[in-house]
Amino acid sequence: METLTFGxxxxxxxVAIGCGHRNCExxxxxxxxxxxxxxxxxxxxxxxGASGGAFSYCLxxxxxxxxAGSLVFGRSDAMPVGAVWVxxxxxxxxxxxxxxxxxxxxxGGERLPLQSSLFDLGEDGVGGVVMDTGTAAVFxxxxxxxxxx
Numbered sequence: 095m096e097t098l099t100f101g102x103x104x105x106x107x108x109v110a111i112g113c114g115h116r117n118c119e120x121x122x123x124x125x126x127x128x129x130x131x132x133x134x135x136x137x138x139x140x141x142x143g144a145s146g147g148a149f150s151y152c153l154x155x156x157x158x159x160x161x162a163g164s165l166v167f168g169r170s171d172a173m174p175v176g177a178v179w180v181x182x183x184x185x186x187x188x189x190x191x192x193x194x195x196x197x198x199x200x201x202g203g204e205r206l207p208l209q210s211s212l213f214d215l216g217e218d219g220v221g222g223v224v225m226d227t228g229t230a231a232v233f234x235x236x237x238x239x240x241x242x243x
Contacts, residue, residue, distance in 0.1 A: 095107070095108045095109065095110060096109050096110070096111050097109065098141075100167060103144070104144065106140075106141055106144045108140075109137075109140045109141075110135060110140065114126070114127070130149065130151075131190035131191065131192070132184075132189060132190050132191070132192065133189065133190035136190065138167075141167060144167075145167040145168050148167070148168060149165065149166060149167045149168075150164075150165075150166050150177075151163065151164060151165045151166070152164045153227065180194055181194075181195060182194065182225075183195055183215055183222065185215055185219050185222060186219060187218075187219025187220075188219065188224075191224045191226070192224065192225045192226070193215055193222045193223060193224055193225070194223050194225050195213075195215075195223075196210075196213040196223040197210040197213065198210060198213075199238065199242070201242055206238075206241050206242065207241070208237075208238060208241065212235060212237060212238060
């Protein structure tokens with residue numbers, strides 16, 4: 095178990111950090127992986143009250159002049175001026191995923207004629223919309239696909 099300190103903050107003790115050997119396949123030899131999911135072993139889960147259960151990040155563009163991105167932990171520090179919180183939904187069938195309550199979809203400035211119920215997360219854990227910045231693909235139901243294809 096490790097102790098983490100971010101800037102001038104109070105150290106957070108008893109944080110589990112793993113070590114990868116022969117990282118390949120999905121992570122293509124990456125030096126590390128920072129888990130930010132809702133699970134108990136993610137960094138956010140382990141920081142608990144020290145981060146207020148909140149974080150924000152801004153991913154830099156891939157271009158040469160992209161500049162740097164940012165990762166901020168803490169409810170007050172994670173809220174830039176003009177930003178709003180997006181309520182997240184929990185799914186007991188997929189507890190580490192972040193679900194958002196989507197009510198519609200637009201393409202080219204035009205809202206598609208979709209019933210908001212198409213995006214609902216059912217009590218049985220079926221449906222819903224997962225927000226995942228680590229996935230390059232977009233998956234949707236067949237009905238929505240037909241409208242945007």
